[in-house]
Amino acid sequence: MSMKNFNFDFMGKRKLAAILSIVLIVVAIASLAIKQLSFGLDFTGGTLIEVSYNEQANLNKIRQQLEQGGYEKPVVQYFGAETEVLVRLPQGYSQEVGAEVLAALSAQGQYDVELRRSEFVGAQVGEELREQGGLGMLLALAVVMVYVALRFQLKFSLGAVVALGHDVLIVLGVFSLLGWDFDLTVLAALLAVIGYSLNDTIVVSDRIRENFRKMRKGTATEIINKSLNQTLGRTLITSLTTIMVLLALAVFGGELIRGFSVALMIGVLVGTYSSIYVAANILLVLGISKDDLMVPVKEGAEQDELSP
Numbered sequence: 001m002s003m004k005n006f007n008f009d010f011m012g013k014r015k016l017a018a019i020l021s022i023v024l025i026v027v028a029i030a031s032l033a034i035k036q037l038s039f040g041l042d043f044t045g046g047t048l049i050e051v052s053y054n055e056q057a058n059l060n061k062i063r064q065q066l067e068q069g070g071y072e073k074p075v076v077q078y079f080g081a082e083t084e085v086l087v088r089l090p091q092g093y094s095q096e097v098g099a100e101v102l103a104a105l106s107a108q109g110q111y112d113v114e115l116r117r118s119e120f121v122g123a124q125v126g127e128e129l130r131e132q133g134g135l136g137m138l139l140a141l142a143v144v145m146v147y148v149a150l151r152f153q154l155k156f157s158l159g160a161v162v163a164l165g166h167d168v169l170i171v172l173g174v175f176s177l178l179g180w181d182f183d184l185t186v187l188a189a190l191l192a193v194i195g196y197s198l199n200d201t202i203v204v205s206d207r208i209r210e211n212f213r214k215m216r217k218g219t220a221t222e223i224i225n226k227s228l229n230q231t232l233g234r235t236l237i238t239s240l241t242t243i244m245v246l247l248a249l250a251v252f253g254g255e256l257i258r259g260f261s262v263a264l265m266i267g268v269l270v271g272t273y274s275s276i277y278v279a280a281n282i283l284l285v286l287g288i289s290k291d292d293l294m295v296p297v298k299e300g301a302e303q304d305e306l307s308p
Contacts, residue, residue: 010228010276011221011284017277021166028173035176040183041088041121043130049087049098050116051105056082062105069104080255084116133187140194141165148198152205159282160201163274167197170270171263185260193267196242200235200275207231208283220288224280232276239272 041048059076062085066074075088087101098118105113141161149157168190175182207227215223246268249261 007229008232009225011225011280014277014281014284017273018281021274021278024170024173025166028169028176031173031176035179037172037176037182038179039130040181041119042184043133043182044090045121047089047097047121048117048119049089049101050079050118051085051087051102052114052116053083053085054112057085059085062087065105066101069101071101071104086255133184137168137187137190137194140191144194144198148202148205151202152209155283155286155288156205156209156279158286159279160198160205162282163201163271163279164194164197166274166278167193167267167270171267174266175263180262181259183259185257186263189260189263189267192264193271196264196268197271197274200238200271201279203234204228204231204275204279208280208288212288220284224283224288228276228280235272235275239268242268 057078059078063074063076066076066087071089073090077086077088078084079086089097089101097120098115101118102113102115141164144164145157145161148160171190171193172182174180175186180186204227207230208224211223211227211230212220215226218226243265246261246265250258250265253261
């Protein structure tokens with residue numbers, strides 16, 4: 001089967017797809033309400049310290065050393081390798097705490113330890129970042145709605161925004177459900193997801209509009225089905241190549257961009273699904289028809305065509 005000869009009955013499965021989407025969104029909202037997001041230091045404020053040992057580090061011992069040194073509730077974890085350790089401290093410490101932690105670990109430890117980096121984020125800065133990040137996502141969705149409404153039609157605009165909201169909620173739900181850290185890199189990935197999903201949705205919407213104007217026969221379901229099949233090859237190639245790059249970043253890019261690459265990978269998968277099912281499904285629910293997409297006839301155009 002060539003890339004141009006797909007003939008899948010996408011809209012025949014739209015009810016099952018709608019049920020799946022509703023279940024995923026309900027689970028995501030429930031997790032966000034109950035577990036909430038595990039915000040990183042970018043949003044909560046505090047200190048992040050990365051240290052390196054000359055051999056495998058003992059996390060339990062490091063945690064005990066920090067508690068004995070007077071540091072409350074330290075979060076200690078491996079960072080890419082078992083010789084690299086990431087220490088997270090809550091608010092209440094000065095910007096010089098990195099050197100103090102290194103001194104505490106060096107004094108009580110049996111191994112050589114080296115300070116790799118120390119980052120301090122104030123509580124007020126973290127709160128501002130969280131608020132501005134949320135407003136940034138809402139603004140992006142609002143701009144998308146206006147743009148699609150102007151380029152296509154209001155029903156396409158609503159379908160695009162519902163699909164984008166669907167994608168963002170599911171990505172947030174995955175991070176909440178699995179307890180993964182949500183930091184600025186993940187927020188950047190969410191904004192990239194909005195852009196990627198919008199691009200895919202616009203390609204599909206453009207073909208749907210074209211076929212509604214060109215095809216004289218066929219129901220709205222048949223026309224949308226044909227449009228989805230015509231753009232499927234392009235959608236699959238784009239998604240697969242993007243996922244291959246993101247997979248390489250997740251595996252070889254290191255811990256600093258792992259959250260970004262994983263969030264964007266989930267977003268690409270969900271965005272591909274939503275551009276096929278969610279946006280198109282919304283068009284059918286809203287009763288899209290040929291009349292909605294007819295090219296407006298300019299006044300006097302008919303007389304000009306009839307005149308010799």
